[in-house]
Amino acid sequence: MTSEPFGMFEAMYAGAEAGGAEPPWDYGAPRPQFVEWAEAQDLSGGGRPALVIGCGYGADAEFLASLGFLTTAFDFAPTAIAGARRKHPDSQVNYLVADVLHLPREWQGVFDLVVESLTVQSMPPEQHPVAARNIAALVAPEGTLLVLATTREEDSEVKGPPWPLTRAELKEFVDGDLVMRRLERIEGGSWWRAELSRGRERPDASANQAASDP
DSSP states (O other): OOHHHHHHHHHHHHHHHTTSOOOTTOOSSOOHHHHHHHHHHTOOOTTOEEEEESOTTSHHHHHHHHTTOEEEEEESOHHHHHHHHHHOTTOOOEEEEOBTTBOOGGGTTOEEEEEEESSGGGSOGGGHHHHHHHHHTTEEEEEEEEEEEEBOOTTOOOOSSSOOBOHHHHGGGOBTTEEEEEEEEETTTTEEEEEEEESSOOOOHHHHHHHHOO
C-alpha cells in the first residue's frame, strides 16, 4: 500500500490509543452484517483455519475464534495490531502486521474462510484489482470468501477514502474456480454482501438470480 493511506490510518489508530476518538470504521463489536451471515450459515469452525483482512482491533477475528476457527488476523497499521493484542490479552487469534498488496506467499490457498470487511474500499481505486486478486488467492480448496463493502453505482464518482465498491469491482474477487455463489444488496441497498466459494459445484439457478439482482 502506498505510504499516504498507511500513514493516515496509522495516525488514526495512534490518536485513538492516545485517548482520541476511535477510528470511525471501528464498530466496537463484530460487524452485524457478518454476524447475521454466520448465524444463517450456522457457522462452526471445528479447528479450520480462517483469516480476517484488515482486522483493526479484532472484533471480527475474536468472533470467528469463538466459533471454533483457528484464526489469523492482520492489519497494515501496527498500532491497530498492538491495540488488538492489548484489548484481547487472552486471545487465541494470531494477530499480525501485513500489507494486503504484499501478502506472504505461504498464505496462498490456506484458509477455509477469509473475511474481508471494508478494507479494499479504504484503498485508492487503482489498487482494488490487485487487492481483490491477492485476497482471492488466500482461499483454500472448498473454502469460502465473504466480502462486505458499501455500495457505489458504476457511473458514480466519489472522493475517498473510502471508495465504496461497484458491482464490477466485487466481481474482481472471482478467480478461477473461486466463484460467486451469492451477491446481496443489504441494509436498504447501501451494503454489498458477497459469498464466494472455491472448488464446489457451480451456483444453482437461485444463486445465479441472487447474484444478478440489483
